[in-house]
Amino acid sequence: MFIPENHSIEPSEVRIWLSSPTQTAESRQYMLEAFDTNWLSTVGKNINCCEEEIEAKTGIKYAVALSAGTAALHLAMKIAGEQIYGGAEIGKGALAGHRVFCSDMTFDATVNPVVYEGGVPVFIDTEYETWNMDPVALEKAFELYPEVKVIVIAHLYGTPGKLDEIRAIADRHSAFIVEDAAESFGATYKGKQTGRFGNVGCISFNGNKIVTGSSGGMLLTDDIEVANKVRKWSTQSRENAPWYQHKELGYNYRMSNVIAGIVRGQIPHLEEHISQKEAIYERYKEGFKGLPISMNPYDSENSVPNFWLSCLLIDSDAMCKQVRGEQEALYVAEHGKSCPTEILETIEKYNAEGRPIWKPMHMQPMYRMNGFVTRECDGKAFDIGMDIFHRGLCLPSDNKMSIEQQDMVIEIVRGCFN
Ligand SMILES: *Cc1c(COP(=O)(O)O)cnc(C)c1O
Numbered sequence: 001m002f003i004p005e006n007h008s009i010e011p012s013e014v015r016i017w018l019s020s021p022t023q024t025a026e027s028r029q030y031m032l033e034a035f036d037t038n039w040l041s042t043v044g045k046n047i048n049c050c051e052e053e054i055e056a057k058t059g060i061k062y063a064v065a066l067s068a069g070t071a072a073l074h075l076a077m078k079i080a081g082e083q084i085y086g087g088a089e090i091g092k093g094a095l096a097g098h099r100v101f102c103s104d105m106t107f108d109a110t111v112n113p114v115v116y117e118g119g120v121p122v123f124i125d126t127e128y129e130t131w132n133m134d135p136v137a138l139e140k141a142f143e144l145y146p147e148v149k150v151i152v153i154a155h156l157y158g159t160p161g162k163l164d165e166i167r168a169i170a171d172r173h174s175a176f177i178v179e180d181a182a183e184s185f186g187a188t189y190k191g192k193q194t195g196r197f198g199n200v201g202c203i204s205f206n207g208n209k210i211v212t213g214s215s216g217g218m219l220l221t222d223d224i225e226v227a228n229k230v231r232k233w234s235t236q237s238r239e240n241a242p243w244y245q246h247k248e249l250g251y252n253y254r255m256s257n258v259i260a261g262i263v264r265g266q267i268p269h270l271e272e273h274i275s276q277k278e279a280i281y282e283r284y285k286e287g288f289k290g291l292p293i294s295m296n297p298y299d300s301e302n303s304v305p306n307f308w309l310s311c312l313l314i315d316s317d318a319m320c321k322q323v324r325g326e327q328e329a330l331y332v333a334e335h336g337k338s339c340p341t342e343i344l345e346t347i348e349k350y351n352a353e354g355r356p357i358w359k360p361m362h363m364q365p366m367y368r369m370n371g372f373v374t375r376e377c378d379g380k381a382f383d384i385g386m387d388i389f390h391r392g393l394c395l396p397s398d399n400k401m402s403i404e405q406q407d408m409v410i411e412i413v414r415g416c417f418n
Contacts, residue, residue, distance in 0.1 A: 017353050020398050022266070022269070022399060027261065027266055028265070031046075034258050046258075050264045054267065057267060060195065060220040061223075063219070064218060064220075064221075066254060067254065067256070068215050069109060069209075071217060071253040072202035072218055073110065073180060073182075073202050074117070076178045077116065078094045079221075079230065094118070096119075099120045099122050099147070100148065100152060101175075102114060102121045102122065102151075103124065103161075103361075104385050105131065105132075105388065107182070107183075107358055110152055111361050121361070123371065125384050126360070127384065129299060130162060131156050131157070131296055132159065133153050133166060135165035136375040140373055142169065142173050145371070149173070149176060150176050153166060157305075159298045160303040160305065164302075177199050179194065179197050182204035182217070184308070185210055186270045186271070186306040195220045200226065205263045210270065212263075216259045277308060277310075280406065281310045283410075288312065292315040292318030293313060294312070295311065307397075310397045311394045312393060318336070318338070320333060320334035322342075324390075340356055344356065347409060347413070355394040356389065360385035362385070
């Protein structure tokens with residue numbers, strides 16, 4: 001248990017958030033404009049402007065505004081299924097019965113859309129350099145399942161994965177990549193925005209993302225036919241006829257013009273948010289000097305993360321005993337050592353919000369029977385995702401957190417290792 005040494009730390013009066021929305025005067029204005037002009041619909045100026053601004057910011061040719069990042073991922077899976085397997089019969093998914101290689105350590109919204117379309121996720125383990133899909137494990141997966149033609153990759157916590165390696169493997173096997181850039185909007189790899197590396201890309205404006213509209217997302221593509229198809233599917237697949245005419249299954253997935261107003265007013269602040277988040281990451285790094293921990297890593301030569309969440313990883317030999325069941329965790333405090341459970345419980349007492357690392361998909365009850373491929377270490381499978389989940393945690397990373405509040409978090413973490 002953390003006991004402050006020569007002085008006492010008072011819990012923060014205001015909650016220190018993991019990542020909370022940042023509103024702007026422009027958002028309020030655009031939202032009110034939608035309201036006052038009665039464009040309370042899934043058509044309107046905010047939606048069009050929002051799409052154009054995302055196109056300008058990312059360099060993608062077409063951005064299609066949707067109700068959520070998950071909706072974008074779902075329609076991305078349909079596009080993948082159509083291009084690779086020729087599309088779905090009604091009542092059967094576009095990926096029906098086909099295995100799909102998926103990032104393992106990610107939010108479940110990366111993976112669920114595969115199942116919406118009848119696909120069978122096979123999870124690819126994580127690497128230690130960027131905490132994303134391990135190209136070594138991916139290559140091994142193609143040896144085990146050479147028939148696979150679709151890959152879904154996420155960039156965890158805003159850190160770009162090993163895109164060159166993954167693209168090279170995908171091309172060798174003529175595989176289609178769906179890129180889940182929900183957490184990494186604004187992050188770049190070799191100077192190019194994430195969301196542009198997949199055959200289709202997806203971003204999210206969910207309430208805790210770096211740009212938020214309370215909800216919302218976009219599908220990114222350079223192919224006008226894909227953009228038109230997604231736009232059509234997202235508005236109930238209406239054919240061009242005087243009445244409601246339908247040839248295909250439709251969805252109500254278009255973004256609302258009110259939400260688009262909130263998003264639109266935040267897009268110009270993306271860079272500001274990124275630099276605030278980067279400063280938070282650097283301050284943690286500096287503040288943790290001398291402790292047996294490291295920050296979530298990135299490839300500084302090739303990539304610039306958006307630093308959405310700052311995370312820490314405790315050295316293996318500085319871990320106190322920690323046991324996690326399906327719903328709860330226990331640990332045994334030990335001098336000079338700590339664990340994520342102790343740190344999270346302690347910062348919570350001081351009114352600061354942290355979170356465990358996203359629990360890998362292969363460890364989730366619903367996906368426990370699915371395939372999971374790891375690299376080999378000394379001839380043995382080694383589960384890197386489980387190891388990072390065990391030793392890592394997400395720190396309060398709110399861009400509105402003050403230096404004093406962050407210093408408090410740093411001091412509490414330091415205290416856990418006393
Ligand atoms: C947030 C998130 C999503 C889903 O986005 P929503 O807009 O919440 O539907 C998908 N993938 C990842 C990795 C996410 O973090």
